[in-house]
Amino acid sequence: MSTQMKVPYVALGLQHAPLIDEITKAVQDVVLSGMFIGGEEVLRFERRFAELCGTKHAVGVSNGTAALSLTMKGLGIGDGDEVITVSHSYLATASSAVLIGARPVFVDVGEDYNIDPSLIEAAITSKTRAIIPVHLTGRPAEMDALTAIAQKHSLHIIEDCAQAVGAQYQGQTVGSFGTAGCYSLHPLKNLSACGDGGVIVTNDDALADFLRKARSHGMKNRDECLFWSPNERLDALQAAILNVKLDSLRAWNDARRVHAHAYCEALQDIVDVPWEPDYMYAVYHAFVIRAKERDALKAYLTERGIDTKIHYPIPTHLQPAAKDLGFGEGSLPLTEQLATDILSLPVYPELTEQQRSFVIDNIREFYTK
Template sequence: MNVPFVNLAAQYLSLEEEILAAIQDVGRSGGYILGEKLESFEKDLASYLGVKHAIGVANGSDALFLTLKVLGIGPGDEVITAPNSFIATGWVIAATGATPVFADVAEDMNLDPRKAEQAVTRATKAIIPVHLTGRPAPMMELNALAEEKNLLVVEDAAQAIGASYRGKKVGSLGRAAGFSLHPLKNLGVMGDGGIIATDDSNLADTLRKFRNHGLKSRDECEFWGFNSRLDPIHAVVASIKLKHLDRWNERTNEIANRYRKGLQSLVQVPEDKPYEYCVYHNFVIRTEARNGLMAFLEKEGVQNRVHYPIPIHLQQAAAYLGYKSGDFPNAEQYANTMISLPIYPELTDEQVDFVIKKIGEYLK
């Protein structure tokens, strides 16, 4: 049996007729930049997230970068985040001219509020909690820290659309949030895409101009901006998929529970807290036998990955920040022991059981 790590075509084929009709409708409309179809998706997604505004942009990285820029983050500022995220989380801070400052993570691989507090200086202006693997970060503690220190909170929700924390959707828990619509995400389009979510109407108004060159009308530029817009052709695909998102996330939770039950005596498995709903963008196990197990699984037809093998603070791009190996022991240990297993709604129980069986064969 072969178990692909992802199978994007399977999801597309289940919706192909509806997607092709929607794309054809965009083509016949003649409206290919911004417009009603994008606005309709933005409105529906804002309602789903429980926020006043959703602003479509070109990708998830831009969602965070544009937000930081409009919030005034720049040279001389420091922004605290986790070192075990995708490289873009560090890049968006550096791209504003600010300095990325890392703090170690807790057992759930999300930012440890105590470590974040220790990283605060007079130059700190914001915190970017990362909802890694679809699991909500400890927002109650991080928001309390931000309020005490007068810091902005911008959620990196790229991997966590549909997740919730203490009864509220991820993306509604800070000043603003950035989501990714990359094809690999739980709500993915047929290319790149991103969303900014916020309850701040003034911020949303500025962001809508900022994503479109700073224009306040076709011919009037209020300030220098960027060209970062979500295309209507992606918006209509996302609109179709949004109707299925909760069902898909429920299925990934079923798969996660099946993995957990079958693997908890063999490896370290992620555990859910009663006040959070994880959407399992990735299902990450940890074992000291990581490298051998990964090779064995690949040989047996089970694709697997590591998210991520090199923490941001140890990347060449971040060398100027002066961090070294050992600075963030939890993040570094997890990078050396984790494996991401296949998890997506189209995965069958038989495939999941095959993965469990093969892990057992190697570790027993």
């Protein structure tokens, strides 16, 4: 076995290379049209994304954080309200609530790294307005249990689908279960813009109408402003690129699944690997293992040219910015334990079988040396 091989964590250039002519043409068409804000490319992307998710509406916005914040505002969530979510996520899940005056109330995750439904009801108060499950790593949360709790307590479900575009739970696409689903189109996501982008899906006509105004200063039309709101539009250049890339999403997700299943088969006897019930279609934005001597393993792989990541080394509730939320060390034991032993392996679609085998061989070598 070779002692070193370059295995990056992501390789966006490899993804774009086969599409470069189409992407260039799409960008050129927008530039020549002069329609940079709104226009047919944005409308076409929204129509296609709504169809992907099985929803009536999709509203393009500037990023995933804006998707969450604007959705909460559209549902009347704000000062003094609470939303129940997880700390084991990218910090924007929580910050999007804080930025509109709401308080994120954290509950711990289960062994699937997603919100533990059994812990939610104990966290509900008279101030609770919504549950925000995160489909972390592209694995759907347990939506049947979450939907039952939300209905029992008259709460909104706002799905954080940032890592889960195309994922399915019992044959239904994530984002379509709750009042709304919020997606990030950041360059590292399974469906990515060449820059920032986001999109919200919903079946709620009134919410969709609000979001279309809220993303554009609260403007009813070119001349009338109904309420104060920021500029959070998805621009036409990014929409044009996304329209090209959307055709490849299923193939990219299937390729990630091939890599993930190969990792599971080869590594399940030496590290904890993710599992996938037969009623789910996970899309493996990240392939996360739990490993003893995690930091030493990470260093060992780095020495051999294998790039890995930790998602996430500092849980949101332990970030300095979160000190006033009231969740100290020890409050979320599994979340805090995961931060010490999880490791994300390369799982991007263009990863070669040779590279994947090199990763597997080196992990096995580390534990048998």
